[in-house]
Amino acid sequence: MIRVNCIGVGHWGPNLVRNFVTAPETEVRTVCDLREERLRLIEARIPSIHKTSTDPDATVVDPEADAIVIATPVATHYELTKKALEAGKHVLVEKPLCESAAKGVELVELAEQVGKHLCVGHIFLFNNGVRGVRNLIRSGELGRLRYLFSTRTNLGPFRTDVNALWDLAAHDLSIFNYWLDSSPIAVTARGAAYLNGEVEDVVVASYTYPNGVLAHVHASWLNPRKVREITVVGEQKMVVWNDMDLNEPVRVYHKSVDIEREPVYSDSFGEFRMLIRNGDVVIPHIGGGEPLAAECRHFIDCVLGRSEPIISGREGVKVLLALEAADRSIRENSVVVPVFDRLKPNVLEEATISAT
Numbered sequence: 001m002i003r004v005n006c007i008g009v010g011h012w013g014p015n016l017v018r019n020f021v022t023a024p025e026t027e028v029r030t031v032c033d034l035r036e037e038r039l040r041l042i043e044a045r046i047p048s049i050h051k052t053s054t055d056p057d058a059t060v061v062d063p064e065a066d067a068i069v070i071a072t073p074v075a076t077h078y079e080l081t082k083k084a085l086e087a088g089k090h091v092l093v094e095k096p097l098c099e100s101a102a103k104g105v106e107l108v109e110l111a112e113q114v115g116k117h118l119c120v121g122h123i124f125l126f127n128n129g130v131r132g133v134r135n136l137i138r139s140g141e142l143g144r145l146r147y148l149f150s151t152r153t154n155l156g157p158f159r160t161d162v163n164a165l166w167d168l169a170a171h172d173l174s175i176f177n178y179w180l181d182s183s184p185i186a187v188t189a190r191g192a193a194y195l196n197g198e199v200e201d202v203v204v205a206s207y208t209y210p211n212g213v214l215a216h217v218h219a220s221w222l223n224p225r226k227v228r229e230i231t232v233v234g235e236q237k238m239v240v241w242n243d244m245d246l247n248e249p250v251r252v253y254h255k256s257v258d259i260e261r262e263p264v265y266s267d268s269f270g271e272f273r274m275l276i277r278n279g280d281v282v283i284p285h286i287g288g289g290e291p292l293a294a295e296c297r298h299f300i301d302c303v304l305g306r307s308e309p310i311i312s313g314r315e316g317v318k319v320l321l322a323l324e325a326a327d328r329s330i331r332e333n334s335v336v337v338p339v340f341d342r343l344k345p346n347v348l349e350e351a352t353i354s355a356t
């Protein structure tokens, strides 16, 4: 039995508690939050919890816990995760890993030193639609990828601790990295803080990945429509993943454009023609299942030594580096900012070479 302490039971934390309470290999010992009213609520909803606490410092070092699950605001992730790792616990911390890549690197190195797993809640890696699109990309069926375009919008929930990019695009970056098996080389971004003047509510960021693949994100909590959609454009086929469509989240468009070159007889438009291929739209079967349950199961498997994390701290740092670079671009009038992987100092050069 893995003994788990859960910290933070606001909007998201109760879902994690529920999953660790129902998993056969885990037992939730202590649930902690600074707010008594949240603890009373969770006690009423999940009576099997052993104990509640308003003391996060004691909860992370509790000798009765093997693993700590953290779903508190981003600014608290670093301190809580560091203390938990120093106390020899495995940690599953919500996304984004923490508020800076430098601190993220520190946590990854600490986890490696103490020999414990540090996992980050990049939940979309356990979404069956996202996994289905990854299989399509990897099979080569779409042809060479040209670009990705993600829209992640809604009216709220509003945050004041991080901007819309850190809150929402953290998901898209984890998906892009997973689909493309790489991380971005550079980014240009724009954002605006309409509501409180402090953090951007709307951000549009354009990332360059190796091999010239562009990946655009529109992240906003100031939008009338809840949209969770990514379009993937390949040379042979195109795909739309729509997470709001529970029954048919993936559509494969057998559409493409070929350029037919003609013998050069002048320097006018006649030199080439665009041939549009307009084929079927195929809706593959995508199985159901709760992504969070799969994420918790994966964490349990890692702790039990049955699996290596696909949501490791290293993956979390790659996302932080991409977020930080976009923040810098926003501050510096949308200048193109390189994304430098501090865990692998030569990755930027490698990626630049393969992109040219």
Ligand SMILES: NC(=O)c1ccc[n+]([C@@H]2O[C@H](COP(=O)([O-])OP(=O)(O)OC[C@H]3O[C@@H](n4cnc5c(N)ncnc54)[C@H](O)[C@@H]3O)[C@@H](O)[C@H]2O)c1
Pocket (backbone or CB within 6 Å): 007, 008, 009, 010, 011, 012, 013, 032, 033, 034, 035, 038, 056, 071, 072, 073, 074, 076, 094, 095, 096, 121, 123, 167
């Ligand atoms: N994976 C997902 O789809 C998903 C969805 C929503 C939120 N999240 C992530 O979960 C985390 C929490 O988000 P939320 O929406 O639940 O926030 P929230 O503000 O609703 O809840 C955070 C809770 O943490 C408590 N808290 C704050 N500081 C604490 C501390 N030091 N010790 C103990 N408790 C503390 C607060 O009292 C609050 O109840 C964030 O990192 C967010 O990005 C992930």
